[in-house]
Amino acid sequence: xxxxxxxxxxxxxxxxxxxxxxxxxxxxxxxxxxxxxxxxxxxxxxxxxxxxxxxxxxxxxxxxxxxxxxxxxxxxxxxxxxxxxxxxxxxxxxxxxxxxxxxxxxxxxxxxxxxxxxxxxxxxxxxxxxxxxxxxxxxxxxxxx
Numbered sequence: 001x002x003x004x005x006x007x008x009x010x011x012x013x014x015x016x017x018x019x020x021x022x023x024x025x026x027x028x029x030x031x032x033x034x035x036x037x038x039x040x041x042x043x044x045x046x047x048x049x050x051x052x053x054x055x056x057x058x059x060x061x062x063x064x065x066x067x068x069x070x071x072x073x074x075x076x077x078x079x080x081x082x083x084x085x086x087x088x089x090x091x092x093x094x095x096x097x098x099x100x101x102x103x104x105x106x107x108x109x110x111x112x113x114x115x116x117x118x119x120x121x122x123x124x125x126x127x128x129x130x131x132x133x134x135x136x137x138x139x140x141x142x143x144x145x
Contacts, residue, residue: 045118062100071099082120
């Protein structure tokens with residue numbers, strides 16, 4: 001037969017594990033809201049700089065570039081010049097000549113990090129010898145108030 005002490009111990013374990021679970025869920029919701037707030041901030045900053053991106057309800061923001069070589073070049077320059085890694089995405093993951101840079105915001109990114117990212121992307125895209133690909137110019141960026 002199970003002693004009363006063991007039953008009390010098991011009860012406390014179950015109670016505290018459930019409390020921890022609910023606190024984790026509540027914290028996760030706050031983190032999720034923070035991520036989406038930061039994603040919207042990124043989108044507004046990209047729009048201000050007239051940098052084309054695909055608007056969705058995700059925290060992953062694809063910045064439209066066009067050619068695969070240009071996406072790779074921009075990604076490489078961001079790493080070399082600004083110590084920022086942004087994943088280039090190109091064919092066959094996306095259609096040919098519709099390559100993009102994938103920005104993924106996390107709870108650990110600060111607004112200062114985001115401002116630096118936008119500055120770096122803008123500088124890298126606009127100071128490249130080649131002008132923006134016609135594909136990315138055709139895509140209209142949404143404006144945010």
